[in-house]
Amino acid sequence: MPSTYTDNFERSLETGESAFSSLIQDTIPVWPEMYEVMYAYRTGGNIAVSSAIESLKKENAQLNSQDLAKIHDDFFSNNRMIDISEDIGSKINTEIRNIIDVMNAAGEKSDECDIALRKIETKFSSVNTPEQLHSVVEILSNITRAMADNNQNLNTKLKQSTQQIEVRHKDLDTARNESNTDSLTSLANRKKFDSELRKSLDDKREKGTDLTLLIVDIDHFKNFNDTWGHQTGDQILRLVAQTLKNSLKGADLPARYGGEEFAVILPNTNKEDAFTVAEQIREAIAAKELIKRSTGQNLGKLTVSIGIAQATQDDISATLIERSDKALYRAKDTGRNRCDIAPDLEIEQMQDIAVSA
Numbered sequence: 001m002p003s004t005y006t007d008n009f010e011r012s013l014e015t016g017e018s019a020f021s022s023l024i025q026d027t028i029p030v031w032p033e034m035y036e037v038m039y040a041y042r043t044g045g046n047i048a049v050s051s052a053i054e055s056l057k058k059e060n061a062q063l064n065s066q067d068l069a070k071i072h073d074d075f076f077s078n079n080r081m082i083d084i085s086e087d088i089g090s091k092i093n094t095e096i097r098n099i100i101d102v103m104n105a106a107g108e109k110s111d112e113c114d115i116a117l118r119k120i121e122t123k124f125s126s127v128n129t130p131e132q133l134h135s136v137v138e139i140l141s142n143i144t145r146a147m148a149d150n151n152q153n154l155n156t157k158l159k160q161s162t163q164q165i166e167v168r169h170k171d172l173d174t175a176r177n178e179s180n181t182d183s184l185t186s187l188a189n190r191k192k193f194d195s196e197l198r199k200s201l202d203d204k205r206e207k208g209t210d211l212t213l214l215i216v217d218i219d220h221f222k223n224f225n226d227t228w229g230h231q232t233g234d235q236i237l238r239l240v241a242q243t244l245k246n247s248l249k250g251a252d253l254p255a256r257y258g259g260e261e262f263a264v265i266l267p268n269t270n271k272e273d274a275f276t277v278a279e280q281i282r283e284a285i286a287a288k289e290l291i292k293r294s295t296g297q298n299l300g301k302l303t304v305s306i307g308i309a310q311a312t313q314d315d316i317s318a319t320l321i322e323r324s325d326k327a328l329y330r331a332k333d334t335g336r337n338r339c340d341i342a343p344d345l346e347i348e349q350m351q352d353i354a355v356s357a
Helices: 009-025 032-043 047-059 065-075 077-123 130-179 190-207 221-228 230-247 271-286 317-333 345-356
Strands: 211-218 253-258 261-267 289-292 297-301 304-310 339-341
Touching (some): 032 047, 047 065, 190 261, 211 271, 221 230, 230 261, 230 271, 271 304, 317 339
Parallel strands (some): 304 339
Antiparallel strands (some): 211 261, 253 261
């Protein structure tokens, strides 16, 4: 993204050292995106980033790479996408201008040919000799060749510019896809998930179709990170992501929700069928034997807990996510490695009333 920092050299060096020290202190890998977030925080110039980090610090004494990765996705990836879009858009506009120039040039050539034909009409209104006829034929031949050459040149230039525009459109599609993708797991990122969930809820309200949301959380993930390191933790995240991809089909959308949590949007699916899908995911992950390839060490079993909630006509993203989260917490509280379905809203409200009474 465009730089907004105005510090002098000494000040920027101090800020950089402070950002670096903070990453080391919290045992966070010094990756470019981690450093970018922490540098922005240390300068204090990006209020949104500072606020997000301060909120995290209130919840946890120590930050982690998942926290900073989410902040980077939320506050930096979009800016890069804007820069990329503007650059590609500028190149597309250049090609369009090229096409307009070619068309204008073709028009000028046509005017030249029209002028030449009028000269023939004026000069040779009556052709009486072979020489005059020969002159007319030669001029007409020259005009014909010029128009043919010009048309060939026009077709070539138009084809080249059209091809360039197609390439730029593909570049733009690629950039958009990257801005919606979690770099670690290659799943949809939180931004893409939020957008698709809103669209899915709109479709449900419009068409009255079923829609169910899964929230998937890796059990005891912090223990894996603390025991085997963040690189092994990242490999576990990729493993769960791949299992989700293999277990889903059609319009189902798996996403990296944040940290060790994943979300799955299941359009046209009721809670009973969603429970079947969730159980398949849970069993597939629990069946895997984790072996550290570099050492051959057995890392033990990996399990997940899954919360399931079916959307109602009145649901918005926040309420549907909240009910899925509550179901996830119940699965965690009752032993983990479980799937739990959120109760219908009427039942949940009756339970609340009973407790209040």
